Amino acid sequence: MVWKAAAAIVVAALSSKVTETVNGIGLGLRYDLATEFLERRPKSVSWVEVHPENYVERGGRYAEILDLARRDWPVVTHGLSTCFGALEPADEGYLSDLRAFLNDLEVPWHSEHLCIGAANARFFHDLLPLPFTDEAVATSAQRICEMRDALDVPIALENVSYYAPEAADGLDEAEFVVEVLERADAKLLLDVNNVYVNARNFGFDPEAYIDKIPVGRVVQIHVAGHLVRDDGLRIDTHGEPVPDDVYRLLEYALRKVGPVPVLLERDNNVPALEELLVEIDQLWAIYERATGDQLAS
Numbered sequence: 001m002v003w004k005a006a007a008a009i010v011v012a013a014l015s016s017k018v019t020e021t022v023n024g025i026g027l028g029l030r031y032d033l034a035t036e037f038l039e040r041r042p043k044s045v046s047w048v049e050v051h052p053e054n055y056v057e058r059g060g061r062y063a064e065i066l067d068l069a070r071r072d073w074p075v076v077t078h079g080l081s082t083c084f085g086a087l088e089p090a091d092e093g094y095l096s097d098l099r100a101f102l103n104d105l106e107v108p109w110h111s112e113h114l115c116i117g118a119a120n121a122r123f124f125h126d127l128l129p130l131p132f133t134d135e136a137v138a139t140s141a142q143r144i145c146e147m148r149d150a151l152d153v154p155i156a157l158e159n160v161s162y163y164a165p166e167a168a169d170g171l172d173e174a175e176f177v178v179e180v181l182e183r184a185d186a187k188l189l190l191d192v193n194n195v196y197v198n199a200r201n202f203g204f205d206p207e208a209y210i211d212k213i214p215v216g217r218v219v220q221i222h223v224a225g226h227l228v229r230d231d232g233l234r235i236d237t238h239g240e241p242v243p244d245d246v247y248r249l250l251e252y253a254l255r256k257v258g259p260v261p262v263l264l265e266r267d268n269n270v271p272a273l274e275e276l277l278v279e280i281d282q283l284w285a286i287y288e289r290a291t292g293d294q295l296a297s
């Protein structure tokens with residue numbers, strides 16, 4: 001019993017140490033960027049995020065990239081394939097492999113999307129929205145609890161972008177996200193670009209959305225750019241520079257939630273690293289301006 005208690009204290013101390021090291025501005029460690037990134041090893045990047053699907057049960061260059069990155073940066077994981085809106089429980093074999101991967105990396109939390117990405121063991125290769133209903137709240141909360149039990153790390157859900165209007169008689173998007181967070185006692189990966197894209201496409205106030213979020217549940221923020229089509233529709237492409245309005249919304253969110261780690265996502269039209277480091281510097285300026293008092297205290 002004494003040994004178990006001592007072990008629990010050691011584990012808690014180790015995991016809090018890892019959590020403390022994930023702060024400031026991070027960058028998605030994407031394959032297209034990795035070679036230049038790992039050669040330059042920019043000091044302005046404080047941590048990196050990886051998609052486990054690229055590494056679990058896979059060796060070669062991916063394993064080498066991760067190994068080289070871990071020498072200088074703490075790693076946070078963000079899944080793409082195990083969406084919380086799924087009607088069926090996740091594959092047990094994959095969760096077992098994922099648990100070993102996360103244990104090895106000592107991640108402070110693991111995140112997946114609040115959407116549906118597969119059915120009947122077939123992947124859609126897209127993140128499709130859920131109806132904002134109580135039934136979807138219950139299903140998603142159940143999936144989150146199952147994943148937390150299987151992985152034994154805190155679980156964060158990420159709010160997604162969507163392009164089809166929801167029925168008018170249900171919850172609004174922020175209320176739906178909050179309901180799932182509370183029902184599952186989960187953490188939030190707040191994607192401010194997704195909030196902004198949805199707000200502009202569907203005509204709601206993005207700051208009012210952020211006001212509804214329980215700030216203590218936010219463990220991480222995503223920021224990215226998006227495409228504006230000729231007809232005005234905004235598409236969450238992760239293929240453009242971060243626009244000023246999204247920077248402004250990030251600052252608004254950081255002032256509310258405090259100094260949680262912020263990740264720059266860039267997955268398409270990936271430019272030279274130099275260009276992304278300019279965005280990283282802009283993010284640092286916002287981060288320090290918005291959280292300076294809390295960082296100093």
Ligand SMILES: [Fe+2]
Nearest residue numbers: 158191222265
């Ligand atoms: Fe995101």
